[in-house]
Amino acid sequence: MGEARIFEHAVRVPYAHVDKMGFVYYANYLVYFEMARAEMLRQAGVPYPSLEEKGVFLPVVESFCEYLKPAAYDDLLVTRLQCSRKGARLHIEYDTRRTVSGTRGPLAEPERIVNGYTDHVCLSRDGKVLKPITELLRLMDSDG
Amino acid sequence: MGEARIFEHAVRVPYAHVDKMGFVYYANYLVYFEMARAEMLRQAGVPYPSLEEKGVFLPVVESFCEYLKPAAYDDLLVTRLQCSRKGARLHIEYDTRRTVSGTRGPLAEPERIVNGYTDHVCLSRDGKVLKPITELLRLMDSDG
């Protein structure tokens, strides 16, 4: 039985990502998820560019987001993510919280903003489904 | 019992939306969904700016996408959408297909690219949940 491995990634909300209600536009959370995912792969010793060089691609086949609270310009959002296996897929869960508010400053208690998941398959350059490579298996099995 | 009302919206994939695999980056489908949604509201006689002027907001509380096939630069993607009611929520389903390929030209048979949904609540400016206004109820009940 492995030890849970949890990764974190922080992003300061830029003006570019905020809509006219003053809130982060909903599609941008998928970008934050991707940034967090890339950071996790780097820390796990398999930066995504090196995967692609080996001919391994990890396209998203499914995404889900639940928007709990709006985030605002200049908030600091921290995304925690956790990997697991879902059949042949890599299943990644995300939990994005506000730790610093652009207007109220650092928060005593981080606020839950969005949670969601993405599912990925391992593909070769010509689109064949591959068995996940060792480093990815390690990530996928890290929580059980 | 109402008649099903289906709306369509087309978008030509710009270079800005295509990633280095040559495919539409996954977050952009949520943008296409939003464009289709706005067009639907306009056609239903409740353009979103007029809703906001009345103090009615329709934030997304949940989103889901299933990525079936990648789309490429200069493809013409047509999104059909259909509304229904899900408790107090407005539930919108999207079916995005490629009708013209940027490299192969018009397709005899449109190809399914992505399907998904978004859920929305009606909110007042100060964040109170509102009963959906008549025009929205009509959309929500349009399929049965």
Add this chain to the structure above:
Amino acid sequence: MGEARIFEHAVRVPYAHVDKMGFVYYANYLVYFEMARAEMLRQAGVPYPSLEEKGVFLPVVESFCEYLKPAAYDDLLVTRLQCSRKGARLHIEYDTRRTVSGTRGPLAEPERIVNGYTDHVCLSRDGKVLKPITELLRLMDSDG
């Protein structure tokens, strides 16, 4: 001496592109410029994907925007563009106007929103500067 060739492209401003002041975020005009450029190339018989297949790339080497008036959600923006030659470069000028306002409806007199330009060079896949192909030369020389 050639005849001026002017191309037009319209875009309905999506929620995704509007910032918290309620205005189109400034980087998005470069996306609208690209969409208009792609449409121009298609109408000129050299759709960009076909250029890339021939191994001709048109990267931007310079961009400039002057923001005259803000545009808002649901505005209809029409971009006119015009090509010319600037040494070995393809020089494209853009003039983006609001023809329909999201809140005020169709405008008797279109309003100037942004103007700007982009400069491009013709590159081969391995980054060598190429002599522009005939179809591009025709565009470049169209206004004189």
Add this chain to the structure above:
Amino acid sequence: MGEARIFEHAVRVPYAHVDKMGFVYYANYLVYFEMARAEMLRQAGVPYPSLEEKGVFLPVVESFCEYLKPAAYDDLLVTRLQCSRKGARLHIEYDTRRTVSGTRGPLAEPERIVNGYTDHVCLSRDGKVLKPITELLRLMDSDG
């Protein structure tokens, strides 16, 4: 005579920002400029949200980019910026360099990727031109 004040901001290029040539899409540099600008204002003691609360807005009235070299996925890009006064305008110059390559690792010599500028005016909420506030004047006069 003041001391030159130079600010820096780093960004790791996400997949979302890379086009099918494998390069950062040209509009994204304006987003990086904005992120760097926000960081500068924060460090100068005038975070942008606090400006807006005081009723001071800094819309961009002009932008310019010169694209020297393409940047790629997972590159680390560092933007240095410097403010000055240009009549009533705040003039900001940006110099974006690659310090770490996504594929080659840390670079002995940072590579120049893009340089550019943005010009801003100080506006009140209702669109009147304001005299720059003290903190901004200090930034504007910092290099002379």
